[in-house]
Amino acid sequence: MESVKFLTQNFGRYDTSSIGSYMNVGGFSALRKAVTMDGEDIASLIAENNVKGRGGAEYDMGRKWSQARKVHGENKVIICNADEGETTTFKDRELIKNDPFNLIEAMIIAGYVMGATDGYIYMRAEYACYRPLLLNAIRQAKSYGFLGTNILGRGFDFNVHLYSGAGAYVCGEGTALIRSIEGKAGRPRMKPPFIKVSGLFARPTCLNNVESLSLVPHLLLDEEKIYQRYGTENSVGTKMISVAGNVEKPGVFEIPFGTKIRDIIAMAGGVQGGRRIQLIQTGGASGKVQAGTDEVLDTPYTYEDLQSINLTVGSGGVLVVDERTSVIDFLRMNQEFFSEECCGQCTPCREGNVHIAMFLEKLKNGTITEEELALMGSIAEVMSRSSLCGLGETAQNSLLAASRVFPEVFVAGGADHA
Amino acid sequence: MISPTEHPLSPEMKAKIDLVLESHDFDPTQIVGILLEVQDLEPLHYVPEPSAYYIAQKLDMRVTNVFDILCFYDQLSDKPRARYPIQVCSSIACRVNDSEALADTLKRLLGIDYGETTYDGRFTLERITCFGACDRAPAVRINGHVYDHLDSEEKIMALLRSLR
Numbered sequence: 001m002e003s004v005k006f007l008t009q010n011f012g013r014y015d016t017s018s019i020g021s022y023m024n025v026g027g028f029s030a031l032r033k034a035v036t037m038d039g040e041d042i043a044s045l046i047a048e049n050n051v052k053g054r055g056g057a058e059y060d061m062g063r064k065w066s067q068a069r070k071v072h073g074e075n076k077v078i079i080c081n082a083d084e085g086e087t088t089t090f091k092d093r094e095l096i097k098n099d100p101f102n103l104i105e106a107m108i109i110a111g112y113v114m115g116a117t118d119g120y121i122y123m124r125a126e127y128a129c130y131r132p133l134l135l136n137a138i139r140q141a142k143s144y145g146f147l148g149t150n151i152l153g154r155g156f157d158f159n160v161h162l163y164s165g166a167g168a169y170v171c172g173e174g175t176a177l178i179r180s181i182e183g184k185a186g187r188p189r190m191k192p193p194f195i196k197v198s199g200l201f202a203r204p205t206c207l208n209n210v211e212s213l214s215l216v217p218h219l220l221l222d223e224e225k226i227y228q229r230y231g232t233e234n235s236v237g238t239k240m241i242s243v244a245g246n247v248e249k250p251g252v253f254e255i256p257f258g259t260k261i262r263d264i265i266a267m268a269g270g271v272q273g274g275r276r277i278q279l280i281q282t283g284g285a286s287g288k289v290q291a292g293t294d295e296v297l298d299t300p301y302t303y304e305d306l307q308s309i310n311l312t313v314g315s316g317g318v319l320v321v322d323e324r325t326s327v328i329d330f331l332r333m334n335q336e337f338f339s340e341e342c343c344g345q346c347t348p349c350r351e352g353n354v355h356i357a358m359f360l361e362k363l364k365n366g367t368i369t370e371e372e373l374a375l376m377g378s379i380a381e382v383m384s385r386s387s388l389c390g391l392g393e394t395a396q397n398s399l400l401a402a403s404r405v406f407p408e409v410f411v412a413g414g415a416d417h418a
Numbered sequence: 419m420i421s422p423t424e425h426p427l428s429p430e431m432k433a434k435i436d437l438v439l440e441s442h443d444f445d446p447t448q449i450v451g452i453l454l455e456v457q458d459l460e461p462l463h464y465v466p467e468p469s470a471y472y473i474a475q476k477l478d479m480r481v482t483n484v485f486d487i488l489c490f491y492d493q494l495s496d497k498p499r500a501r502y503p504i505q506v507c508s509s510i511a512c513r514v515n516d517s518e519a520l521a522d523t524l525k526r527l528l529g530i531d532y533g534e535t536t537y538d539g540r541f542t543l544e545r546i547t548c549f550g551a552c553d554r555a556p557a558v559r560i561n562g563h564v565y566d567h568l569d570s571e572e573k574i575m576a577l578l579r580s581l582r
């Protein structure tokens with residue numbers, strides 16, 4: 001199996017610091033085409049290609065755009081979520097680094113479709129080294145009249161602003177991200193109001209992931225429907241995945257949906273030292289886990305097939321953990337991440353994380369009782385149902401999945417660190 | 419609370435902060451990015467109290483909001499750090515590639531634990547969650563640069579020696 005080049009077709013083909021170079025490879029022709037179309041048709045085109053949001057929520061993107069168009073309100077806002085805090089996920093980094101102008105073009109198209117006046121890119125502080133690249137792209141797009149007032153003579157005004165995060169995972173959550181752009185601490189808030197009605201600065205807001213947005217210009221120019229030739233019936237097209245952990249050559253790959261998990265691991269050079277796979281986790285730290293059995297490895301990477309083995313595509317991260325790490329140690333490390341990143345506002349998440357960390361410690365030491373095991377499971381359930389935001393809701397995904405996949409590990413007293 | 423007048427800022431630092439504020443159009447919503455840049459103006463990579471007061475005043479923000487932000491975000495600090503704060507990634511992709519061994523080696527070589535600074539003010543050891551370099555594990559991030567594949571004591575020593 002080979003990786004493909006649809007979303008990544010511009011990678012290495014132009015000088016990322018020069019708009020002229022970008023236009024030589026066809027840059028901004030998607031925007032020129034978009035402004036001759038009706039916004040609803042662009043949303044339908046996305047829906048027709050069955051694009052699901054690439055940030056992790058997997059929401060139907062065409063529908064999202066269509067709904068955002070219908071919201072009434074002045075000064076609508078587009079936000080590009082480049083916070084990418086999910087561990088094992090670094091695909092957006094590659095898109096920003098290798099194709100910054102495409103992202104700016106995509107945002108202008110989104111602005112045109114939604115009738116928005118401003119676009120905001122919220123990029124994590126860890127990617128600060130790409131700030132000059134994006135600022136330059138914005139500046140050049142402005143000087144060429146692709147940003148500003150009366151864009152391409154269509155009477156449409158749009159500007160793009162770049163904002164920086166500062167190392168808070170929770171800021172990947174929509175309402176927290178918005179508070180961060182507003183110049184506040186990024187603590188999530190209760191919904192409703194939903195951000196599509198009242199988001200950034202109380203304006204109607206449409207939030208999209210870097211990868212979701214980056215796909216739009218390519219789809220607009222895809223006259224021959226090449227994108228639809230990739231993938232399966234229900235999971236159309238390609239996906240950027242980032243493979244890390246105990247693999248020989250971790251990295252980012254664009255794969256057609258339907259590639260077997262086994263082939264994905266092979267693309268990343270295989271398991272380090274040819275060891276046995278203990279488990280794989282898809283979709284980052286908030287993703288679920290599966291064992292490294294043949295059945296799992298032969299599963300095609302599609303929304304529906306992953307769901308059938310209780311995994312998700314999520315952010316597109318694929319973590320491979322080999323036999324050197326035990327299931328319990330994996331869960332403890334994953335738990336540390338959430339204990340650290342929990343914002344502490346709501347009780348289920350704040351208290352749940354503390355207690356589950358404690359129970360996992362007991363499980364590791366073989367001192368957990370039956371009662372405590374049951375309590376751990378019930379706290380995990382409560383967290384996933386009653387937390388304020390997505391962080392608490394998904395923090396125990398790996399634990400709940402592991403308890404189903406590896407029941408032998410979850411035994412009271414005297415676990416032998418299986 | 420100490421008032422800003424008791425801790426006057428040097429005119430040089432004021433001018434530098436003004437430049438940062440100007441590059442962000444004196445926009446209070448850009449406060450997170452502003453504080454990140456002001457933090458790097460300091461040799462010890464933190465936002466001192468007088469600077470925080472000055473920024474609050476210039477942007478017409480409440481000082482409490484500035485400190486709320488300084489405390490909330492991991493990449494911001496209101497306490498002095500070292501000239502080279504070493505951030506060790508503790509997320510799972512680095513951990514399964516032995517970032518613990520890397521952390522232990524750093525602790526041993528520097529004689530400090532997480533959150534501590536060496537006597538000469540050169541290194542602080544910080545444990546942080548993912549900085550998006552999972553494909554380069556085990557890695558550390560120092561002043562914005564990622565140093566990757568630190569899987570032997572020789573490589574770690576060479577890195578420490580290069581940071582003067």
